[in-house]
Amino acid sequence: MELLQFDAASCDFCGKCVNDCPFGALRMEGSSIEISAGCRMCAICVKSCTRGAIRFEQKAHTVDKSSWRNILVFAEQENGVIHPVTYELIGKARELAKSAGFCVHALMIGGSGCLRRASDLVVYGVQNVYVYEHPGFSQFRPDCWTDAAADCIASIRPSIVLFGATPLGRSLAPRLSTRFHTGLTADCTALEMGEDTDLIQIRPAFGGNIMAEIVISDSRPQFATVRSKVMDSAVPVISPSGKVVRRAVTDCMLRSGIDVTSVTPIPKAKSIEEEDVLILAGRGVRDEPGLELLRELASRLGGRLCFTRPMVEAGRGDSANQIGLSGRTVKPKLIIACGVSGAIQLASCMKDSECIIAINSDPDALIFNIAHYCVVDDLYEFLPALLNKLGKTKRPSPASSFLDSNNERG
Numbered sequence: 001m002e003l004l005q006f007d008a009a010s011c012d013f014c015g016k017c018v019n020d021c022p023f024g025a026l027r028m029e030g031s032s033i034e035i036s037a038g039c040r041m042c043a044i045c046v047k048s049c050t051r052g053a054i055r056f057e058q059k060a061h062t063v064d065k066s067s068w069r070n071i072l073v074f075a076e077q078e079n080g081v082i083h084p085v086t087y088e089l090i091g092k093a094r095e096l097a098k099s100a101g102f103c104v105h106a107l108m109i110g111g112s113g114c115l116r117r118a119s120d121l122v123v124y125g126v127q128n129v130y131v132y133e134h135p136g137f138s139q140f141r142p143d144c145w146t147d148a149a150a151d152c153i154a155s156i157r158p159s160i161v162l163f164g165a166t167p168l169g170r171s172l173a174p175r176l177s178t179r180f181h182t183g184l185t186a187d188c189t190a191l192e193m194g195e196d197t198d199l200i201q202i203r204p205a206f207g208g209n210i211m212a213e214i215v216i217s218d219s220r221p222q223f224a225t226v227r228s229k230v231m232d233s234a235v236p237v238i239s240p241s242g243k244v245v246r247r248a249v250t251d252c253m254l255r256s257g258i259d260v261t262s263v264t265p266i267p268k269a270k271s272i273e274e275e276d277v278l279i280l281a282g283r284g285v286r287d288e289p290g291l292e293l294l295r296e297l298a299s300r301l302g303g304r305l306c307f308t309r310p311m312v313e314a315g316r317g318d319s320a321n322q323i324g325l326s327g328r329t330v331k332p333k334l335i336i337a338c339g340v341s342g343a344i345q346l347a348s349c350m351k352d353s354e355c356i357i358a359i360n361s362d363p364d365a366l367i368f369n370i371a372h373y374c375v376v377d378d379l380y381e382f383l384p385a386l387l388n389k390l391g392k393t394k395r396p397s398p399a400s401s402f403l404d405s406n407n408e409r410g
Contacts, residue, residue, distance in 0.1 A: 006032065006054055007054075007055070023042075065220060069158070071097050071104050071159065072161045073086065073089045073162050076164055082117055083166065085166060087233040090106065090124050090125070091234035092191055096191060102197075104127060105158065108121075109131075110138065111134065115133055122244065124235070125237040128245050129242065130156070140171075142175060143257060143258060150176060163224070163226070164225065164226060165225040170186065174186075182216060182220060182221060187225060188226045189227055189348065189349075199222045229330060229331050272306050273329070275304045277304070277334045279303055279335075280306050280335055285339045293380070294338055300390050303334070305317075308322070309326055323346060324346045335353045337350075337356065337358045342369065342370065347366065359383075360379075
């Protein structure tokens with residue numbers, strides 16, 4: 001670990017620092033003290049050494065990037081099923097790996113069934129799926145899972161490690177980046193491979209007003225959490241050659257200060273990311289009668305009403321149904337944007353939808369730049385006519401009500 005330095009000339013090799021380390025991260029190797037990835041930087045060894053042979057360095061040394069290769073994707077599971085964001089990360093990782101000459105590996109941690117589920121990832125072009133399967137991993141305990149993940153990372157030395165920006169990923173990734181004394185970019189919406197295998201991590205900043213490009217140039221590995229629904233899922237390869245590698249689970253990995261006494265699943269409500277049809281309300285929807293028109297349209301099409309940030313801030317919508325850099329990223333089959341201006345903070349989070357219909361009285365509205373069908377009209381006049389045309393029955397195939405053989409933007 002580069003931030004913790006050992007000075008052999010000052011050491012009398014009494015072994016006190018090794019014995020005092022509560023994490024077993026130090027061991028004597030000949031005429032040196034080796035510090036492993038288990039180090040938590042608690043500084044107990046520094047305080048216990050009376051000769052000053054162990055000290056902190058304020059700045060990490062530049063690493064040999066050639067010794068850190070390939071991309072590792074954390075394969076999250078949810079209720080015994082591989083989380084969909086895993087396939088999106090694998091798809092992006094394969095794209096990045098191709099330009100750098102890397103391979104894509106996956107890491108899976110959990111209880112019974114992990115090995116069986118891990119084989120499902122091989123067909124998506126993953127070279128090795130490293131599995132830590134043990135009953136002690138059946139429930140998420142951050143300290144145990146961090147130890148297991150750190151063991152894998154220290155062993156295979158990946159240049160890049162990707163996590164989904166889920167509650168679990170957001171808990172695990174910062175612990176690991178701290179463990180390896182390197183950087184983490186959270187909530188990325190885009191990734192690019194730069195020069196010398198530096199990962200260009202793109203994410204919203206300053207309240208979503210700008211898109212920041214972040215590079216970790218002096219340390220490895222490079223950690224990032226990535227939003228779901230912003231990248232295309234991986235597709236199976238024709239002749240998969242990967243394999244599942246079972247990793248040893250040690251008693252140290254299972255040692256935890258957390259006891260899980262009971263688990264009560266929270267009933268999962270369908271999120272807007274999972275919806276096929278969305279009706280988006282912008283500032284052009286001026287009042288409650290306007291919102292009622294949109295609710296009726298959503299009901300007729302079997303969709304869901306969602307909101308822009310200004311609508312949420314005005315108290316006319318809720319954050320769980322907000323689209324944008326400060327809300328959710330969506331890729332539905334159909335989205336109808338009503339009274340939406342189309343600022344970049346919003347457009348970047350819905351531009352990959354299969355079909356975008358925009359209704360706005362301003363012919364120069366930015367939303368028309370990404371819309372497939374453009375309606376320049378007052379939504380208070382257009383929507384009643386549209387609802388009348390649709391009739392009162394709920395449509396089983398929402399997109400077909402609007403789409404014809406002409407797929408050009410108009």
